[in-house]
Amino acid sequence: xxxxxxxxxxxxxxxxxAPLVFPQSAALSLLSQMGTMVxxxxxxxxxxxxxxxxxxGHAVYSGLGAFGAIHLMNRMAxxxxxxxxxxxxxxxxxxGALCAVxxxxxxxxxxxxxxxxxxxxxxxxxxxxxxxxxxxxxxxxGISGNRVIGEPVLGIxxxxxxxxxxxxxGWLLVCAIAIHALRHTPLGRILNAVRDNPERAAxxxxxxxxxxxxxxxxxxxFAGVSGGLSAINFEIVSAEYxxxxxxxxxxxxxxxxxxxxxxxxxxxxxxxxxFSSWLSAYTQAWQFYLGAFFIxxxxxxxxxLASLLDRSWRLLQGGQMNARLAGRLAWWLAAALxxxxxxxxxxxxxYQASLGSLADTGEGAASLxxxxxxxxxxxxxxxxxxxxxxxxxxxxxxxxxxxxRAR
Amino acid sequence: xxxPLPLVLQDVHKAFDRSEILRGVDLQLQPGERCALIGPNGxxxxxxxxxxxxxxxxxxGRVLLHGRDITREPPQQIHRLGLARSFQITSLFPRLSAxxxxxCALLWTLGYRYAFWRRIGxxxxxxxxxxxxxxxxxxxxxxxxxxxxxxxxEQRALELAVTIAADASVILLDExxxxxxxxxxxxxxxxxxxxxxxxxxxxxxxxxxxxxxLADRIAVMDNGRVIACDSAERIRANPDVQxxxxxxxxxx
Numbered sequence: 077x078x079x080x081x082x083x084x085x086x087x088x089x090x091x092x093x094a095p096l097v098f099p100q101s102a103a104l105s106l107l108s109q110m111g112t113m114v115x116x117x118x119x120x121x122x123x124x125x126x127x128x129x130x131x132x133g134h135a136v137y138s139g140l141g142a143f144g145a146i147h148l149m150n151r152m153a154x155x156x157x158x159x160x161x162x163x164x165x166x167x168x169x170x171x172g173a174l175c176a177v178x179x180x181x182x183x184x185x186x187x188x189x190x191x192x193x194x195x196x197x198x199x200x201x202x203x204x205x206x207x208x209x210x211x212x213x214x215x216x217x218g219i220s221g222n223r224v225i226g227e228p229v230l231g232i233x234x235x236x237x238x239x240x241x242x243x244x245x246g247w248l249l250v251c252a253i254a255i256h257a258l259r260h261t262p263l264g265r266i267l268n269a270v271r272d273n274p275e276r277a278a279x280x281x282x283x284x285x286x287x288x289x290x291x292x293x294x295x296x297x298f299a300g301v302s303g304g305l306s307a308i309n310f311e312i313v314s315a316e317y318x319x320x321x322x323x324x325x326x327x328x329x330x331x332x333x334x335x336x337x338x339x340x341x342x343x344x345x346x347x348x349x350x351f352s353s354w355l356s357a358y359t360q361a362w363q364f365y366l367g368a369f370f371i372x373x374x375x376x377x378x379x380x381l382a383s384l385l386d387r388s389w390r391l392l393q394g395g396q397m398n399a400r401l402a403g404r405l406a407w408w409l410a411a412a413l414x415x416x417x418x419x420x421x422x423x424x425x426x427y428q429a430s431l432g433s434l435a436d437t438g439e440g441a442a443s444l445x446x447x448x449x450x451x452x453x454x455x456x457x458x459x460x461x462x463x464x465x466x467x468x469x470x471x472x473x474x475x476x477x478x479x480x481r482a483r
Numbered sequence: 484x485x486x487p488l489p490l491v492l493q494d495v496h497k498a499f500d501r502s503e504i505l506r507g508v509d510l511q512l513q514p515g516e517r518c519a520l521i522g523p524n525g526x527x528x529x530x531x532x533x534x535x536x537x538x539x540x541x542x543x544g545r546v547l548l549h550g551r552d553i554t555r556e557p558p559q560q561i562h563r564l565g566l567a568r569s570f571q572i573t574s575l576f577p578r579l580s581a582x583x584x585x586x587c588a589l590l591w592t593l594g595y596r597y598a599f600w601r602r603i604g605x606x607x608x609x610x611x612x613x614x615x616x617x618x619x620x621x622x623x624x625x626x627x628x629x630x631x632x633x634x635x636x637e638q639r640a641l642e643l644a645v646t647i648a649a650d651a652s653v654i655l656l657d658e659x660x661x662x663x664x665x666x667x668x669x670x671x672x673x674x675x676x677x678x679x680x681x682x683x684x685x686x687x688x689x690x691x692x693x694x695x696x697l698a699d700r701i702a703v704m705d706n707g708r709v710i711a712c713d714s715a716e717r718i719r720a721n722p723d724v725q726x727x728x729x730x731x732x733x734x735x
Contacts, residue, residue, distance in 0.1 A: 257602070258599055260602055260603050260604060261598060261599045261601055261602060262590050262595040262596070262597070262598045262599070262601060262603055262606070263597050263598060263599040264599065264603070265579075265583065265590070266587060266590065268576065268578070268579055269579065269583075271578075272577055272578050272579060273574060273577070275538075276570075276575065276576065277576075279558050279562055279568055280559075280562060280590075280645070280649070281559050281562040281591030281592065282591060283559045286597065287597065290597055
């Protein structure tokens, strides 16, 4: 029992303590975004990790859930409906699930590549529909609302961001526990079976289409909850919410985190939001880094960051950490850091040389500020340094790999 | 009134792109009998299995399971009506443990269906029965190993375990001893004999030693038809069968 309860207690504590550790308002909005993204990735992994369903259209369900939530909030603000704001995400979830009942019936007829293709078509279809009915979806501008409705209940008005954060954290905790529990039910286990071998599952009495369909509806419910939370958080829902780009983002983050572990999507959601919201404040090239990071993960650790954590944890537990291994790890880190420095230097200079000159007044590109250094992007020396870093780092990495193989 | 026969095939036809694989198969299985299906490669044995188990749909003719027409039913429905099958090429859930493989095979029969409101760990009947089935096939000690990591012989044993777990009354085994050594194959025969007591068994098998050791009756297929179905001695004496095996397998 302790093995089950302890991690959840830790998770709850982390959610509780996060805003105390990072009290700045920027950090708080970042944490709120992380919460909704983590829930979205967890719901997505019910399909990808548990069911082997590579969906390119998961944002459809969270997006439509968000639209459902914002419409409900606007009705509540009009006084037409009385409904507690705390439970608005539930309405988002039900909207998402309902959409999955209709749309999922078609998409889950097939598995594998065909399923992926159908979801790709679906996301375009829904995106087009959202723009076609501006009175329902608000067209290009989207629909805005107000999360402060009526009198505060127990002093909670959801005006301050901290209250919204704790609303998100609470829903995330409850939903994460529910998603975890769903894995260990007859349906959850048969979903794994259908992932591994749908035909055999059919010869054991289960209809694989029905299994996938039910899994999608459940997953869409949690995606919708996440959408509802986003609607409360941002107070605006636009067509991008159901778009292919957002669907791709969910897939990217979940995969980076690791699909084979329950906590993989949690790591993925956190890292992903750090990339897209935090790193983007510092550099224009954040998408380049995200893409490169994704390719690196896919090629070197297909199990994602979670598998990396799992392996190092086992290494530590097994007492196999010795001087040789520590030395090799330090070698690898130094080499990787050297390569990374070179790549970052080159990327930033290239961006500054091409994009920085656009805003320029004809005196050549502005110089680049990096790590407190002023770098002239047209001088040869920094480029040479970047190339040197990459060559030395990559060389050290290759040597590291060879020496590992020899033993 | 007598109970209907467990499995009856009436004039079953199946063609792919105009090449006829099954050309009117007739076969009747008696309750509790073990029947072996033999015949040269390409005679249609595996296709017949696929038609009976619902993977293929027959173009013409009927398949009756306990008197009920299952010709047009999907595989899951046929399984629910009491027919289980194994596969020639091992077909398991590779990422699930041996124990989970067998438990998955039990869930529908125990009535848990698509339940997502019950914890699977608390379903005592499912886990106890899964363990006893694993014990029967000698995999109790390997219960927690992922199916994909078991040895070939263990995977074949697990394949049998998954097939018989749900206690189906009619069992189809597709080459259960394929690729096995003599000793492994003998162990498998003993195992099959033990776990199919009281069940109706139809199996495709190439190994004549296995066939004569297990089967009460032997059905011989050639060119999409069952040309003879009789006891071992009579099949041996049957001139059509002799001609078939002498013509095509001069060294066999």
